[in-house]
Amino acid sequence: MDALSVVTQLRDLASEPQNREVIVQDQGCLPGLVLFLDHKDPQVLFATLQTLRYLAESPRNINTMKNELGMMVSLETLMERTGLTTEITDLAKEVHGVLTARPHRQAFQTPNQQTKTNKPQFFINSSNKKAKSVTLHIQGLDGVDQRGMCEEALLKVKGVISFTFQMALKRCTVRIRADLPTESLATAIASTEVLSAQQVVKNESGKEVLIPLSTSGTKVEENHHLPDYLPEEESPEKDLDRAISRTGAKQDPGGSWLNTAASFLTKTFYW
Numbered sequence: 001m002d003a004l005s006v007v008t009q010l011r012d013l014a015s016e017p018q019n020r021e022v023i024v025q026d027q028g029c030l031p032g033l034v035l036f037l038d039h040k041d042p043q044v045l046f047a048t049l050q051t052l053r054y055l056a057e058s059p060r061n062i063n064t065m066k067n068e069l070g071m072m073v074s075l076e077t078l079m080e081r082t083g084l085t086t087e088i089t090d091l092a093k094e095v096h097g098v099l100t101a102r103p104h105r106q107a108f109q110t111p112n113q114q115t116k117t118n119k120p121q122f123f124i125n126s127s128n129k130k131a132k133s134v135t136l137h138i139q140g141l142d143g144v145d146q147r148g149m150c151e152e153a154l155l156k157v158k159g160v161i162s163f164t165f166q167m168a169l170k171r172c173t174v175r176i177r178a179d180l181p182t183e184s185l186a187t188a189i190a191s192t193e194v195l196s197a198q199q200v201v202k203n204e205s206g207k208e209v210l211i212p213l214s215t216s217g218t219k220v221e222e223n224h225h226l227p228d229y230l231p232e233e234e235s236p237e238k239d240l241d242r243a244i245s246r247t248g249a250k251q252d253p254g255g256s257w258l259n260t261a262a263s264f265l266t267k268t269f270y271w
Contacts, residue, residue: 007036007047014054015164024061030068037074042088045078049091050162056098066099075099087161090131131161134174134182135200137210138189141170150195153188157220160185171200184220186213191220 010029013019023029036048055061065071078084078092140146147165150172154160159180165172174185186197198210 003036003039003044004041004047007033007044007051011047011051011054012164014051017057020055020058021060024055024058024064030055030065030071034068034070034074037070037078042085045084046088046091046162049078049088049095052095053091053098056095062099072096072099091161131175132178134176134185136172136174136185136189136197137200138170138172138195138197140195141165141167141172146195149192150189153192153195154185157184157188172197183213183215187215187220190215 010023010033014023033048033051036044039045039048052065056065075092075096079089079096081089138150141150147167150165151163154163154172154174157176157180159177161175161177163172163174176182176185182199186199189195189197196215198212200208201211203209
């Protein structure tokens with residue numbers, strides 16, 4: 001188990017709202033993520049920031065994360081560090097902004113109002129105005145192999161910052177730069193010749209509808225110097241569905257993946 005495989009799987013666990021508070025409450029995971037903010041590998045840095053951004057979506061996690069030793073200092077260091085990609089710098093600023101933002105005063109709210117206010121929104125209402133999130137319904141997204149094909153296609157698109165999957169719904173939420181056309185994502189996915197994408201939006205009545213996306217005549221600008229995202233032999237995808245579905249990780253202290261990751265994080269102080 002290496003740093004990239006650990007933080008990647010931890011990020012995927014954090015993408016599920018029911019796992020976020022469990023991860024932050026664990027004694028090893030949050031301190032380990034702070035250590036990863038000083039990692040030399042840009043892929044580890046970016047995946048760590050993605051994980052922290054997910055965790056910060058839970059209001060109950062904010063104070064714990066903000067007060068974690070080294071958290072704010074490490075984020076500020078990344079914000080000022082030269083030689084990093086724009087995506088890493090922007091995401092560090094975004095996480096820092098979420099953790100330091102003053103909570104809005106909410107008086108005499110009804111339970112329905114409180115529910116709407118506390119609804120997690122991944123990478124929305126953030127301080128980074130240069131990015132947007134798009135939800136895609138992907139026809140053909142039936143298993144790990146198809147997911148891998150989709151990941152490979154999206155990683156090649158210049159302007160894609162991050163993405164997460166909801167396999168049961170055949171959906172992918174993609175965070176992209178604001179100037180990247182959504183059609184570019186559909187074109188990249190269609191290039192697999194196995195998958196096709198439609199955009200998920202809400203109509204005036206709040207009901208979700210699928211919008212077709214044109215894939216003809218859309219130019220896709222590719223990342224030509226893309227490093228390997230995660231080697232095949234180290235990919236955590238085989239156990240990903242099982243790991244994410246284990247919302248009771250705390251009840252299984254004997255063999256849970258979370259404990260394994262926490263042990264790795266707390267014992268590894270060198271890179």
